[in-house]
Amino acid sequence: MTDAGAADAADSDAPEDLTDLYREYGDDRLPPGQRETDRFPVLSKSGTPAWDPETFEFEVWGAVENPLGYSLSAFRDLPAATQRQDFHCVTGWSKFDCTFTGVEFGEIVDRAGVHDDADHVLFHALDGYTTNLSLEACAREGVLFAYGFDGDDLPADHGGPIRVVTPHKYAYKGAKWVSGVEFLTDKALGYWEKRGYSDTANPWNEERYS
Numbered sequence: 001m002t003d004a005g006a007a008d009a010a011d012s013d014a015p016e017d018l019t020d021l022y023r024e025y026g027d028d029r030l031p032p033g034q035r036e037t038d039r040f041p042v043l044s045k046s047g048t049p050a051w052d053p054e055t056f057e058f059e060v061w062g063a064v065e066n067p068l069g070y071s072l073s074a075f076r077d078l079p080a081a082t083q084r085q086d087f088h089c090v091t092g093w094s095k096f097d098c099t100f101t102g103v104e105f106g107e108i109v110d111r112a113g114v115h116d117d118a119d120h121v122l123f124h125a126l127d128g129y130t131t132n133l134s135l136e137a138c139a140r141e142g143v144l145f146a147y148g149f150d151g152d153d154l155p156a157d158h159g160g161p162i163r164v165v166t167p168h169k170y171a172y173k174g175a176k177w178v179s180g181v182e183f184l185t186d187k188a189l190g191y192w193e194k195r196g197y198s199d200t201a202n203p204w205n206e207e208r209y210s
């Protein structure tokens, strides 16, 4: 699932440009009902959690052959990609041209040996947040476990040490402070999905609420 283009982009430090993925859904880069902002607002259900870089572990479990655990430094040693992406919050703001560096979702799938009957994931985060995605949605280019933003470490307010980014979905599908990913054979709903936000969350179809 990791394509050679992404590896090349990471090696050369030239971000791969994914800002045209909207073309799949229409002519407008800005999804309907959104306004563009140059700022990067912080949106968290309950503030920024504390974490210890010495003991932090990113875990992979559930319907997998090989459950995994990575320290922060081991995670940063995995093959990485740097991508330019747009970011769309369901509350109505979009930020264009975010440069994220991180591990592609497919890289984790390959290492974990995900079972054939797994078709969903639930992301878990240090603040108790969860969000779910289909494996099909996760397999798309652009879904990263990101630890870098604009050439620096991802700021803590934006989900450092590691967050998920999902440029083809509203940003609540991207768990900040992600501590692990659970592979599931039956779908489980995440924090906002249980509270009435759309499970499919396509910004160009304005899938905001369920």
Ligand SMILES: Nc1nc2c(c(=O)[nH]1)N[C@H]1C(S)=C(S)[C@@H](COP(=O)(O)O)O[C@H]1N2
Pocket (backbone or CB within 6 Å): 040, 041, 042, 043, 044, 045, 046, 088, 089, 090, 125, 126, 127, 129, 157, 158, 159, 171, 172, 173, 174, 175, 176, 177, 178
């Ligand atoms: N762990 C965690 N992840 C989260 C959230 C949260 O409250 N906790 N909020 C989500 C929402 S609604 C959005 S819009 C984005 C906001 O990311 P930002 O604060 O970097 O802009 O994070 C998403 N991921």
Ligand SMILES: [Mo]
Pocket (backbone or CB within 6 Å): 043, 089, 090, 091, 171, 172
């Ligand atoms: Mo959001």
